[in-house]
Amino acid sequence: MLNFFYKNKIKKSAVWLMSVFVIAATLLGYNWQTQTQAAASFEKVLEQFPESYREQLTVLHEAHPDWLFEPFYVEEDWNDVIIANQLVLGRNLIPTGSSKMYLSGVDTDGKWYLTPTSWKSTRIAGSYDWAKNRWVSFDSGTWAQASEEAISYIMDPRNWLTEENVFMFEKLSYDKEVQTEAVVKAMMENTFMDCDYAKITGDDGKSYTYAQVLVKAAKEYGVSPIHLCARIIQEQGTGKYDSSTGKYTVNGTLASGLATDDGGKTFRPAKSTDKIIYYNYFNIGAGGTGQEIIDNGGREAMNAGWTSPYLAVLGGAKKLTNNYISVGQDTLYFQKFNVVYHNASGDLVAWKQYMQNLLAPVNEGYKARSGYESANLLNSAFTFRIPVYKSGFPEKAFPRPEPLTSTANPNYKLKSISVTGTNVFGTKGALALTPTFNMDTSTYSIIVPYIISSVDIKAEAIASTSTVSGTGQHELEVGDNVFNIVCKSEYGTTKTYKLTVTRQKGSTLLKSVEPSEGSFTNSFVKDKLDYTMYVDNSVETLAFDYTTDSEVAKVVVRYGDITAECEGGNTGFIEVAEGESILYFDDYPSDEDRSAMTTYKVKIIRYTQTVFDKKELQINGSYINGFAIGDTVASAMKKFGVENGTAVIMNSDQKKKADTDLIGTGDYITVYDNNGFVYHQYQIVIYGDVNGDGKVNLFDAVYLTKHCWVAPFLTGIKFEAANVYAKSSEIDLYDMVVITNYMWNGGKIKQTR
Numbered sequence: 001m002l003n004f005f006y007k008n009k010i011k012k013s014a015v016w017l018m019s020v021f022v023i024a025a026t027l028l029g030y031n032w033q034t035q036t037q038a039a040a041s042f043e044k045v046l047e048q049f050p051e052s053y054r055e056q057l058t059v060l061h062e063a064h065p066d067w068l069f070e071p072f073y074v075e076e077d078w079n080d081v082i083i084a085n086q087l088v089l090g091r092n093l094i095p096t097g098s099s100k101m102y103l104s105g106v107d108t109d110g111k112w113y114l115t116p117t118s119w120k121s122t123r124i125a126g127s128y129d130w131a132k133n134r135w136v137s138f139d140s141g142t143w144a145q146a147s148e149e150a151i152s153y154i155m156d157p158r159n160w161l162t163e164e165n166v167f168m169f170e171k172l173s174y175d176k177e178v179q180t181e182a183v184v185k186a187m188m189e190n191t192f193m194d195c196d197y198a199k200i201t202g203d204d205g206k207s208y209t210y211a212q213v214l215v216k217a218a219k220e221y222g223v224s225p226i227h228l229c230a231r232i233i234q235e236q237g238t239g240k241y242d243s244s245t246g247k248y249t250v251n252g253t254l255a256s257g258l259a260t261d262d263g264g265k266t267f268r269p270a271k272s273t274d275k276i277i278y279y280n281y282f283n284i285g286a287g288g289t290g291q292e293i294i295d296n297g298g299r300e301a302m303n304a305g306w307t308s309p310y311l312a313v314l315g316g317a318k319k320l321t322n323n324y325i326s327v328g329q330d331t332l333y334f335q336k337f338n339v340v341y342h343n344a345s346g347d348l349v350a351w352k353q354y355m356q357n358l359l360a361p362v363n364e365g366y367k368a369r370s371g372y373e374s375a376n377l378l379n380s381a382f383t384f385r386i387p388v389y390k391s392g393f394p395e396k397a398f399p400r401p402e403p404l405t406s407t408a409n410p411n412y413k414l415k416s417i418s419v420t421g422t423n424v425f426g427t428k429g430a431l432a433l434t435p436t437f438n439m440d441t442s443t444y445s446i447i448v449p450y451i452i453s454s455v456d457i458k459a460e461a462i463a464s465t466s467t468v469s470g471t472g473q474h475e476l477e478v479g480d481n482v483f484n485i486v487c488k489s490e491y492g493t494t495k496t497y498k499l500t501v502t503r504q505k506g507s508t509l510l511k512s513v514e515p516s517e518g519s520f521t522n523s524f525v526k527d528k529l530d531y532t533m534y535v536d537n538s539v540e541t542l543a544f545d546y547t548t549d550s551e552v553a554k555v556v557v558r559y560g561d562i563t564a565e566c567e568g569g570n571t572g573f574i575e576v577a578e579g580e581s582i583l584y585f586d587d588y589p590s591d592e593d594r595s596a597m598t599t600y601k602v603k604i605i606r607y608t609q610t611v612f613d614k615k616e617l618q619i620n621g622s623y624i625n626g627f628a629i630g631d632t633v634a635s636a637m638k639k640f641g642v643e644n645g646t647a648v649i650m651n652s653d654q655k656k657k658a659d660t661d662l663i664g665t666g667d668y669i670t671v672y673d674n675n676g677f678v679y680h681q682y683q684i685v686i687y688g689d690v691n692g693d694g695k696v697n698l699f700d701a702v703y704l705t706k707h708c709w710v711a712p713f714l715t716g717i718k719f720e721a722a723n724v725y726a727k728s729s730e731i732d733l734y735d736m737v738v739i740t741n742y743m744w745n746g747g748k749i750k751q752t753r
Contacts, residue, residue, distance in 0.1 A: 045069055049388060052395060056161035063163065066381040071388045074339045076348060078392035081339060082152060085350030089126045092151050092358040094119050096135055096144035101359060104366030105164025106400075117491050118401035121147040122410050130413045130439060133463050139289055139356065146358045149401040154358050155337055157387050158397040160365070167372075168332040168365030169384040172227050172325060174218045178377055184225045185211040187371070192239025192250040193232070200309040213310060217317035223325055226371070228317050230364070235283040254280040255309070258298040266291070267298030278302050279312035284319055324354060331385050332361040332368075339387055408491040411463035413439040417485060417497060418459075421452040424509065424527045431455065433499075445500045449596030450507050450589065452476065457483060457499065465490035476503040506589025507549035508598035513585065516543040516573075520602075532603045534677065539606060541573040546585065554591045558584040578608045579675050610679040612671050613641035618752050623720060624682035626752050627663060629689065629696055634659040636684075645673045649684075652692065662694025665721040683717055688739060688749040690714070690722045696749065701739050707731050724749050 042061050046054050048071045057069055074081065086092060095101045100112035101119070120135055121127040127145035128135050135144040146154075153159060160168055185195045192198060193210035202208050208216075211225075218225040236252030250256050257270035257277040270277040278301035280286065286297030304319070306312035324330070328340035335354040343349050372378045419431040431452075433444045439462065448455075457471045470485040485497040509526045518535040522528070526549060535542065546555060546569055555566040559574050560581070566572070574583065585600040617626035617640055627636050633649045637659075640647070649657050652666040667684040688696035690703040704722055707714045708731060714722050724742075725734040741747030 049386070050393070052158055052397065053161065053386070053388070056158065060161065060163065060166060064379055064382075066379060068381060068383040070383065070385055072340070072385050074387050074389045076339065076389075078389040078394075080392070081337075081348070081350075081389070082148070082155070085339075085348055086151050086155065086337065087124055087148055088350070089124055089145060090138055091351070091353070091356065092146040092154075093138050093143040093356045094146045094150065094358050095142060096120060096137070097142050099142045102363070103359060104363045105162065105369075106362070113404065114407050115144070116401065116404050117406055117408055117410050118403065119147055119150040120410075121145040121150075122493075123148060128410070130411060130462060133409070133411050137289075139287075139293070141289065143356070147401060149398070150358060152398040153400050154362065156398045157333070159400075160362065161386070164369065165362060165365055166384055167369040167382075168361040169386045170331060170365070170368065171383045171385050172224050172330050172332075173383075174222050174224050175380075176219075178380055179218065179224050179226050181211050181215045181225075184214055184229050185209070187226065187229050187233075190238060190248065191233055192236070192248040192255075193229070194248060197247055200313070202310050203308075208310070210313070213313050214317070217314050220314075221318050221321040221325075223317060223321045226368075228313075228320070230367070231320070232281050232313070234364070236281060252283075253294060254283055254286060254297045254301070255312075258294065258301065260298060260302065264299050264302050265295070267294050276307060279306050279309050280316065281309070281312045282316035282320060284316055320354075323352075329354075332365050333387065334385075336361045337387075406491065408489070409463050409465045410489050410491040410493055411461070411466060412487045412489040412491075412493045412495040413462050414468070414485070414487050414495075414497060415439065415460045415462045417444065417457070417499070419446060419499070419501070420456040420458075421448055422454045422456070423451045424453050425451075425529060426527075428456075431501075442496065443498045443500075445502065447502045447504065448476070449504050450478065451509070451596065451598055452503060455481075455501055457485065459485050459487070459497070461487050463489065474501075476501060478503050478505055504589065504596060506593060506596075507553060508587045508589055508596055509549040510555075510585060510587055510598075510600060511547040511549050512545075513600065513602070514545045516545075518542075529599065530601050530603075532605070534605045534607070535576065537578065537607045537609045537673075540576060542576050542604065543573045544571045544583075544585075544602075545569055546571070548587060550589065552590040554588040554594075556586040556588070558586065576604055576606050578606050580605050605675065605677060607677060607679060608644055608673045608675060610645035610671060610673040611643035612645075612647075612680060613643065615640055616752075619682065620685075620753070622681075622683055623685045623717065624669060625685040625687065627684065627686060628751060629686060629749065630694065631663050632659065633657050633661050633663060636663045640669070642671055645671055645679055647671045664692040664694035665689045666692040666717055685717060685720050687721055687724045687751050688742060690718050692718075692721075696739065696742055698743065701736070701743065704731060704736050704739055708733065708736060726750055726753055 046057060049057060060067060095115050099115070101115045102112045124145055126136060137143065138145065157169070160166060188194055188210055195209040195211050198210055199207040200210065200213060214225040214228045217223065217228060236250065236255045239248035240251040241248050253269060257279055258267040259270040259274040259277055260267050278298055280297045280301040283297055285300030286293045288296055301312065304315050306315050324335055329335045329338060334340050338350055338352045339348060341349050341352055369378070372380070417433060417437050419433065420428050421431045422428050431446050431448065433446060435441060435444070437444070454473060454475045456473050459468045459471050461468050467488045468485065470483055474481065474483060479502065481501045481503065483499045483501065485499060486494055487497070488494045511526055513524050515533060517539045518533050520531045520533050522531065524531065548555065557564050557566055557571050564572070581604050583602040583604060585602070587598045588594050589596055614624070617624055627639060636649060637647070648670050649663060650668045650670055651657055654668065657667065663684055663686065665684065665686045669682045669684060670678060671680045673679045686694065688700060690700040703714060707722065714731060719731065722731050723729070723735060724738040728734050738747065738749060742749050
């Protein structure tokens with residue numbers, strides 16, 4: 001039904017330019033005072049129009065004094081007509097996709113261009129599929145819903161009171177003096193109705209040209225044959241051209257003939273063998289998309305009994321007249337925008353329009369004017385019936401939607417918003433929006449505890465051509481933090497999503513924690529949650545002093561099965577079991593507010609009672625002695641015992657020695673409790689073994705000689721090992737004698753003191 005608004009790529013004669021509606025009919029029930037207006041002076045006529053019409057009408061009158069102008073007063077408010085009747089999905093369409101648009105008489109360069117974004121609607125519900133990032137297709141799939149600005153521009157009569165476009169307001173009455181068979185015949189040249197060869201059979205069995213049939217319809221129904229001819233060509237096209245014969249044949253599906261196999265539910269192109277074939281030259285009733293258009297148009301023809309081209313042309317002309325012309329829709333403007341016909345209740349029947357194409361009255365009116373001009377009829381006494389909106393009409397005409405050169409993507413909606421919160425300890429986690437994200441919902445909120453110190457906002461646009469701002473990492477203040485996330489389309493339109501993150505008052509952090517005995521292995525800092533401390537087995541109870549980050553914070557401690565609320569910055573004494581136990585500090589915003597909490601964990605390790613039995617050995621401070629020269633690790637381990645623990649002999653580098661290794665000065669006995677913690681550590685002294693190899697020999701004697709005769713240098717455990725003469729506290733000649741006697745005479749070195 002809309003294909004006649006595409007650019008016609010087949011060359012037509014100049015006469016074809018008049019292919020628009022020039023219908024004339026006596027309109028029943030309307031008092032438009034045509035005769036009175038014709039007799040009145042132009043000044044009187046001009047007074048019937050608002051001031052914003054008069055300058056343009058004056059220009060037209062001066063150029064064509066015989067033209068008559070009559071106002072049609074629209075009782076409904078302009079805004080009501082636009083909103084209630086015209087801003088309805090599917091009622092006003094414009095080309096989209098690869099199809100192109102052109103406004104005759106306005107786009108004087110003759111260039112067709114892709115429909116601008118400004119002409120396509122995104123605001124009328126259902127016109128744009130935001131999620132799929134595309135305009136919703138209508139009719140044959142190459143049409144989109146027109147924008148409010150485009151509808152207002154086309155529908156404003158003042159934009160078209162020009163030499164080129166005023167014929168959209170021409171009254172389509174039959175004028176036998178102007179609309180002759182010869183003019184209609186000329187219009188049909190280079191179309192499938194070309195009268196030189198195209199004939200149709202009448203109900204009397206005779207053969208007629210299409211021009212003869214249209215003039216017959218004009219006389220019977222008072223409708224312009226030029227209008228009928230133009231409407232057929234607009235709906236069916238000029239036809240398919242056969243270069244071998246130089247002729248055109250009908251190409252439109254509904255005019256080529258349809259047949260049905262299921263009683264009218266569906267229709268298909270007719271075959272020569274079909275007994276009954278239906279035709280619909282005017283595409284009457286052929287609404288919908290795809291096959292739906294064929295089925296609806298075929299059903300209309302079947303119900304009307306249009307079983308031949310002759311019946312279809314006459315029947316369609318009659319229906320067009322009865323449904324539109326005779327009820328007042330006798331101009332191209334009124335056939336597109338019904339502000340004339342009311343139902344029995346007095347309401348406008350806005351859906352009653354012949355065409356959905358918003359550009360139709362502009363382009364068809366221009367073609368009508370061109371046809372009259374080519375036939376030298378432009379100065380005839382045409383009557384133009386021009387709508388005047390009595391209320392709600394702006395003082396100035398609606399401008400043309402701009403820019404015309406931009407087909408940029410208008411999608412300004414987001415696909416998603418996600419927020420990640422980071423607490424003062426650096427832990428991250430996803431935060432839930434309220435309400436759940438929806439691309440059409442503009443306002444969101446999140447409430448977070450004080451401990452959440454920052455948020456990272458991410459947002460993704462539906463269209464890859466859009467840009468998003470307001471995202472990224474943001475520090476939070478206590479209270480409401482408002483972030484505006486703006487999605488800007490390629491076209492330049494924007495949508496703002498408002499996110500309010502409320503950081504609750506009342507810190508749940510501790511400034512300090514101090515135990516009554518011992519200390520933490522690491523210093524306390526408020527943004528670290530885990531601590532460890534060791535206490536001696538003798539420590540049976542512990543208390544902790546603490547300070548909170550907030551004066552009103554409430555601290556609760558948990559220890560085993562015990563939960564206790566604290567006061568005054570102290571936990572009170574807690575019994576500490578041997579081994580490992582865990583103490584938790586739960587810090588709430590206040591005694592009344594328990595909506596958030598930060599938990600600090602303290603691992604307390606109380607050593608178990610470990611007993612080191614030295615037997616015959618001696619312990620002197622951190623030294624242990626009494627072992628024999630030449631003891632191995634295995635033999636040395638038998639000379640002491642450990643209760644509730646274990647012991648290991650290590651070298652001076654704190655590495656465990658093998659059982660067969662000799663023990664020497666500087667080795668360690670490390671004692672562990674049952675929890676695996678170091679209970680005590682002793683350093684072994686083997687008197688005479690100064691160098692720590694577990695033997696007493698010349699090397700050790702050299703150490704003593706150097707210390708005694710050159711310069712004292714032995715210190716610490718080496719000094720202790722060199723002091724082999726028990727009755728002396730210094731290293732002297734007596735010690736050298738003992739060493740020498742051991743090496744050469746089999747003397748003894750006493751290992752105890």
